[in-house]
Amino acid sequence: MERQYNFAVIERKWQGYWEANKTFKSPDCVDKPKVYVLDMFPYPSGSGLHVGHPEGYTATDIYCRYKRMKGFNVLHPMGWDAFGLPAEQYAVDTGTHPAQTTRKNIETFKGQIKSLGFSYDWDREVGTTDPAYFKWTQWIFKQLHDRGLAYIDEVPVNWCPALGTVLANEEVIDGRSERGNHPVERRPMRQWMLKITAYAERLLEDLDGLEWPEGIKEMQRNWIGKSVGAEVDFRVSGSEEKIRVYTTRPDTLFGATYMVLSPEHKLVDSITTPGCRESVEAYRRHAASMSDMERTELNTEKTGVFCGATAVNPVNGQDIPIWIADYVLISYGTGAIMAVPSHDERDFEFAKKFGIPVRCIIEPEETEAEKGGVDTADVLEGKVCWTGNGRMINSSGSQGLDINGLEVAEAKARTIAWLENQKLGKAAVNYKLRDWLFSRQRYWGEPFPVIHMEDGSVRLVPDEELPLIPPELENFHPSGTGESPLANAREWLEYTDPKTGMKGRRETNTMPQWAGSCWYYLRFIDPCNDKALVDPEKERYWMPVDLYVGGAEHAVLHLLYARFWHKVLYDIGVVSTKEPFSRLVNQGMILGLSYKDTRGALVPSDQVRITPEGPVHAETSERLEEFPAKMSKSLKNVVNPDDVIKEYGADSMRLYEMFMGPLEAVKPWSTSGVEGVYRFLKKAWRMFAEKDISARALTREELRTLHSTIKKVSEDTESLDFNTAISQMMIFVNEFGGKPDLPLEAAEAFVKLLAPYAPHIAEELWESLGHSGSIAYEQWPQHDEQFLAVDQVEILVQIQGKPCKKMNIPAASSQDDMKSLALDDPDVAKALAGKEVRKIIAVPGRLVNIVV
RNA sequence: GCCCGGGUGGCGGAAUGGCAGACGCAACGGACUUAAAAUCCGUUUCCCGUAGGGAGUGGGGGUUCGAGUCCCCCCCCGGGCACCA
Structure with a gap:
């Protein structure tokens, strides 16, 4: 055995061995307990892997290797989320086909991932851009369409001129594109929409049974945004028109002193009086010209105009004015509200500004008012808004409803019952969740299997003609009309029905990047099946995903979309589980070391000199403060895994990523920390290389150290507390490393414990103990309580x-x-x-x- | 504003309500070496000191024999949502 720990040689040797022997190929449907451990697959960008990627991958890899040794059949696959904008933009700039860029990037990523020694079953590799894969993405779209869950709508969309495409709401941040930070404007366009709202209730309900971080579940709940209330009809005075409003506070009907229609509400035109028409029109134009950003960012000051008409409050017959204001959104509820300034902050603010009466109808609950520092007298006089609990006052009317004295909850129920009885309204539920804008004006995405026929009908491409492959193009520029570059591919675009001769034009939109990632976890189960998306028997064996690890940035979108598709697939019998991912863990971001000067200005790391007194500016010698910040090119604090592997080896890299702290925590990268775990591996190596492996029995003390190490490492690996498991292995080495010999029993157990964490060195040590073949399926050691006493x-x-x-x-x-x-x-x-x-x-x- | 996380040495972080700071980094002292690297040993929360003592887990209160851990209030940091009626 070499005296030196030569990681480069060892790692090359064992990666070669695993590949040649297909060590990690997982058989389907064998008689073993299964575990499906999934990483969120990466988008293979041109810049390659950064140290954030291997964090989650290492965690799952350790868990998988541990589970194999515990006798599980483990599914641990990797693939590529490879459609997307960067490759297309690169194509626009250079003329390189996105497929070529994608292929190259995947190669880079794969090489980097392999160099970390992850135990993926590479025979199951899938890529979303592979026609054999997106055939089924297109097939799923057809299923959605057949069930009425995909429809075309003319909707105001987020048009980004710089990117030449439409973005989903979620891809727009503060009125600018998430990618590239370009301005975004609103523009009506014909788009494919997916009816995710039809699944809102199930998406909400089924969250309860999931073993996900509470925060993520809460974010999804908020995103779905269920609210319970009532729809109420208000008659427009002197007209047959009715305005339907949605309210969560039907108990406050007696406090409604005006109504508001959204500027886009369809009744605005017909009810506006001639005297007000000019100002209403002006206001509508003003509202339309504003982007979503301006509307929300300027939300400090409410604006609106009176439309001249009034409506009748159904509970007391009183006339109340109807206003037009953009604080009411057309896209939520009915686009119209009853305004109760006394008990709604927004209405209160609006009423104050426009001198509309504030009528208090709830006497605040005393202790609650006291706690909030609210003077009850002010509330009663309408000087202050009260949105809390209390008893109803001034709440009986000529129409027969009397809820005076009731508490809020009961008053709601009583009012709804009365409204339903009078046929004036009904209980109603609303969700913030909107339908999913599913079109992109891009080339590098899945084409829709859709033909628009000249008679106006929409025809779907038959299954046997899938996949529908995008045409070869020379020019990847957007068409400029808002259509994707596919609009330039005349031959591909034009279609003639072989039987009837009717002409048609193919859909030029493509699917968003989310499409391919919505179901990839299913394809890993049966990656080469060309008859079905997934074989039902294999699906039943492997699903659901038992552990899904990835970044928290996908908390809402990817995970919500994937859950939606999964439920649709469940409904059509393709999958057997209601939910795709039983357990979810988010790895925390890894930050880079950054520097700022006394004024707080950031200093790129290559301009920093480290002195014994601390970091200083290389040019000005000004003292700098060190702090952790998100890795970025501009700060020059990006750590490249390749460099780390080259200097310390993959095992050290893996170990350090896990030793930094809890998996879910945000942690700063420290190169000297890598050196620490590297020293540990060297020490462990020497423990084998420089000592006699003896057959002697262990002392009581040694038994206690060994068995408490087995116990701690087993428990912590099971619960993903990898940092403390590594600490315990360090303690083991500190104790046994100081002895003149190493008993075989302890040596073997230790190598097994180390194997999931630092697999290359563990294989080598295992071999040095006289074993042939891989340690990957050796039995995990078991601790004995009696030795802990x-x-x-x-x-x-x-x-x-x-x-x-x-x-x-x-x-x-x-x-x-x-x-x-x-x-x-x-x-x-x-x-x-x-x-x-x-x-x-x-x-x-x-x-x-x-x-x- | 609302909803989640989170505040522990110089740093990353450990601690079933039971001796706070495991393990690692950094720093300092020492050994080995012609020297360096590597390695090994020791010290290292702070304050006062000779033994020894005092303080200490963001701040303030509380429960308890005992609180980093449980309860209430406040402050700060990170993330998400944000006119959703």
Whole structure:
């Protein structure tokens, strides 16, 4: 055995071995417990892997390797989310076909991922841009369409001129594109929409059964945004028109002193009086010209105009004015509200500005008002808005409803019952969730299997003609009309029905990047099946995904979309589970070391000089402060895994990523930290290389160290607490490394414990112990409780909770024994002299506390 | 504003309500070496000191024999949502 730990040689050797022997190929449907462990597959960008990627991948890899040794059949695949904008933009700039860029990037990524020694079953690799894959993405779209879940709508969309495409709401941040930070404007366009709203309730309900971080579930709940209330019809005075409003506070109907229609509401035109028409038109034009960003960013000041008409409040017959204001959104509820300024902050603000009466109808609950620092008298006079609990006042009317004296919840129920009885309204539920804008004006995405026929009908491409492959293009520029570059591919575009001769034009939109990632976890189960998306038997064997690890940035979108598709596939019998991902874990972001000067200005890392006094600016020698910040090209603080692997090896890289801290925490990268785990591996290597592997029996103390290490590493690996598992292995090496020999029993167990974490060195050490073949399927060691026991324990005797004396006592001492041993101790007795012992608490194995 | 996370040495972080700071980094001292690298040993929360003592887990209160851990209030940092009636 080499004296030196030569990681480069070892890692090359074992990666070659695993590949040649297909060590990690997972058989389907075998008689073993299964576990499906999935990483969020990456978008293979041109810049390659950064240290954030391997964090989650290492975590899942450790877990998989551990599970294999525990006797599980493990599904652990990897693939590529390879459609997307960057490759297309590169094509626009250079003329390189996106497929070529994608192929090259995938190669780079694959090489980098392989160099980390992950135990993927590469025979299951899939890529979303592969026609054999997107055939089924297109097939799923057809299923959605057949079930009425895909429809075309003329909708105001987020048009980004710079990118030449439409973006989903989620891809627009503060009125600019998420990618590239370009301005975005609203523009009506014919688009494919997916009716995710039809699944809102199920998407909400089924969250409860998932083992996901509570925060992520909460974010999805908020995104779905269910609210319960009522729809109420208000008659427009002197007209047959009715305005339907949605409210969560039907109890406050008596406080409604005006109504508001959204500027886009279809009744605005017909009810506006001639005298008000001019100002209403002006206001509508003003509202239309504003982007979503301006509308939301300027939300400090409410705007609106009176339309001249009034409506009748159904509970008391009173006339109330109808206003037009953009604080009411056309896209939520009915696009119209009843305004209750006394008990709604937004209405209150609006009423104050326009001098509309505020009518208090709830007497605030006393303790709640006190707690919030609200003066009840102010509320009653309409000077302050109250949105909390209380009792209804001024709430009976000519129409027969009387809810005076009731609490909010009961008043709601009573009002709804009355409205339903009078046929004036009904209980209603609303969701914030909107239908999913599913079109993109791009080349590099899945083409829709759709033909628009000249008679106006929409025809779907038959299954046997799938996949529908995008045409070869020379020019990848957007068409400029808002259509994708596909609009330039005349031959591909034009279609003639072979039977009838009717002409048609293919859909020029493509699907968004989310499409391919919505179902890839299913394809891994049966990646080469050309008859079905997934074989039902294999699907039943492997699903659901038992552990899904990825970044929190996908908390809502990817995970919500994938759940939606999964439920549709469940409904048509393709999958057997209601939910795709039983357990979800988010790995925390890894930050880079960054520097700022005293004014707080950021200094790129290549302009920093480290001195014994701390970091200084390389040019000005100004003192700098070190702090962790998101890795970015501009800060020059990006750590490249290749460099780390080259210098310390993949095993050190893996170990360090896990040793930094809890998987889910945000952690700063530290190169000296890598050196620490590297030293540990070298020490472990020397423990084998420089010592005799002896056949002798272990001492009691050694047994205790060994078995407590087995216990801790097993438990912590199971619960993904990898940092503390590694600490325990370090303790093991610190103890056994100091001995003249290494007993074989301890050596073998240790190598097995290390194997999931640092697999290359573990394979090499395993071989050095005389074993042939891989350690990957060796049985995981089991600890024995009897070796953890000790004869003597050191306990602490406290008086009044203050430490007084440490003493060694038999570990098996009962509480009573402990008490008497403590009281009999001369030092304790001395400390207690003249005091009356009132109570003694004894915690076995820990301490005795004497209360005087 | 609302909803989630989170505040522990110089740093990353450990701690079933039971001796706070495991493990690692950095720093300092020492050994080995002609020297360096590598390695090994020791010290390292802060304050006062000779033994020894005092303070200490963002701040303030509380429960408890005992609180980093449980409860209430506040402050700060990170993330998400944001006129959703």
